[in-house]
Amino acid sequence: MTFNMKLPFKFAIIRNIAENPASNINTIMEKLKDDYGSEGQFNLKMVSMHLDSLRTSGLIQEDTNYCYSLTATGHLRLKYITHQK
Amino acid sequence: MTPTPTPAQEQKIIAxxxxxxxxxALSGAFWGLDGVLLGIAMTMLPFTSPELAIYVAPLVGACLHDGLAALWLSLLNLSTGRGREIFRSLMTKPGLIVCFAALLGGPLAMSGYLLGIQFxxxxxxxSITAIYPALGTIFAMIFLKERVSLRAWIGIITCIIGSFVVGYTPPEGGVSPHFYMGILFALIxxxxxSLEGVIxxxxxxxxxxxxxxxIRQATSFVVYLLAVMPLIGGLIVFKSALLATSGAVILLTALVGSISYLFWYKAMNMTGVARAMCLNITYALWGIVFGYFLxxxxxxxxxxxxxIIITIGALLVVANPKELLNLRKV
Structure with a gap:
């Protein structure tokens, strides 16, 4: 039996930014739609809140075109995201 | 190199x-109300039973409080479409670290607190526990590389002095033979x-x-129920409190407490540990306001x-919005 659990949503957002640098909020949502689109938490407000939180913690940075990329600290924290889909 | 934010982005970050x-600030207000309501519940049966050892009632109260708070928070997360996130997060390393933080800030801290009071x-x-925001700030500067200005430090210390003044009652006559052990317990x-906040x-x-x-509240409840309650013989009191009027009061208190904890966690995440802890200890001030009316x-x-001292301290901590642009040295 395989046990294929999704990542927590905030994990998925940061991993998505790591895999797709210079993503903006719309492209991030597009990429995550297949996995999380059916969940109540999948909305612009929640994703924006998670992005603000990740930026405040210094894990991601936002350029003047409102695109996000990982910081050096963010890369270090990816060690916690090592499993599952 | 970190990109320089545009004025619009700066405004967004500060907001x-x-x-x-x-x-x-709201976490402090709700915690003040929580303390007053829990105090009311503790004046009811079964907590007032004369056969109970001095530490049983508060520990049973804390167990019920955290369990019901976990229930309220689960309802909140379910209603906002985040029900599955609880289990998903628990299966990750950060989720397990939260469980460890819960032990430190929940049953361990509460037991030390009560034993400190006793001895x-x-x-x-x-007075000793009121300095937790200063210790939390030091830990945050070391482990999270949080920036704390001199003015913010003065504000934190002012808040702590205010809490001393509010909470101080002249020590009872005579020193317990276990006084110094009590001081050690109060350090727990x-x-x-402070470690719970930083972790x-x-x-x-x-x-x-x-x-x-x-996760924090659920872990705290499970440890209270499976380890602390059997150890202190509190399971019978726990069961009778659940069915008594005091249980209903604690259900309401847990709602207030879960809002307070949720806001405290959100504040630490959004504005840094030092500011959030300093604003949280304004509960001493709010305890007076709610205590006066209720x-x-x-x-x-x-x-x-x-x-007044607490208010001045809190204002000093939050005075300069520009400091909010870069909370950490990363």
């Missing part, structure tokens, strides 16, 4: 951190709460604060002076 400050007295224990919650903030970099606090608390000059 976000200011919202965190508001959460911090060293309320005055010394309250001081270290426990939880570290993991909330990756976890949703609403989920982190849900109980027979008499306003004394000491209480009013303490409240």
């Amino acid at each position: 976000y951190a200011k919202r965190g400050l508001l959460y911090g 060293a007295g309320t005055a010394y224990t309250l 919650p001081t270290i426990g709460w 939880s903030t570290y993991v909330m970099d990756l976890l949703d604060p609403s989920i982190a606090i849900n 109980t027979d608390l008499k306003l004394t000059p000491t209480l009013i002076i303490g409240a």
Whole structure:
């Protein structure tokens, strides 16, 4: 039996930014739609809140075109995201 | 190199951190109300039973409080479409770290707090535990590389002095033979709460604060129920409290407490540990306000002076919005 659990949503957002640098909020949502689109938490407000939180913690940075990329600290924290889909 | 934000982005960052400050202030207000309501529940049966050892009632109260708070928070997360996030997060390393933080800030801190009161007295224990925001700030500077200005430090220390003034009651005559052991016990919650804040903030970099606090309260409840209650013989009191009027009061108190904890966690995540902890200890001030309206608390000059000192300290901590642009040296 395989046990294929999704990542927590905030994990998925940061991993998505790591895999797709210079993503903006719309492209991030597009990429995550297949996995999380059916969940109540999948909305612009929640994703924006998670992005603000990740930026405040210094894990991601936002350029003047409102695109996000990982910081050096963010890369270090990816060690916690090592499993599952 | 970190890109320089545009003025519009700067405004957005500051607005976000200011919202965190508001959460911090509200966490203090709700914690003040929580303390007053829990105090009311503790004056009811079965907690007033004369056969109970002095530490049983507060520990049973804390167990019920955290369990019901976990229930309220689960309802909140389910209603906002985050029910599955609880289990998903628990299966990750940060989720397990939250469980460890829960042990430090929950049963361990509470037990140390009560034993401190028993052996060293309320005055010394309250005074020692009131310094937890200063210790939390030091830990945050070391482990999270949080920036704390000199003015913010003065504000934090002012808040702590205000809490001393509000909470101080002259020590009872005579010194317990275990006085110094009591002082050591009082250090446990001081270290426990400050470490809980810093560790939880570290993991909330990756976890949703609403989920982190849900896991925290559930873990705390499970440890109280499976380890602390059998140890102190509290299971019978726990069961009878659940069915008594005091249980209903604690259900309401847990709602207030879960809002307070949720806001505290959100504030630490959004505006930094130092500011959030300083705003959280304004509960001493709010305890006076709610105590005045809901109980027979008499306003004394000491209480009013303490409240003014806390307000000044809190204002010093939040005074400069520009500091909110870069919370950490990363």
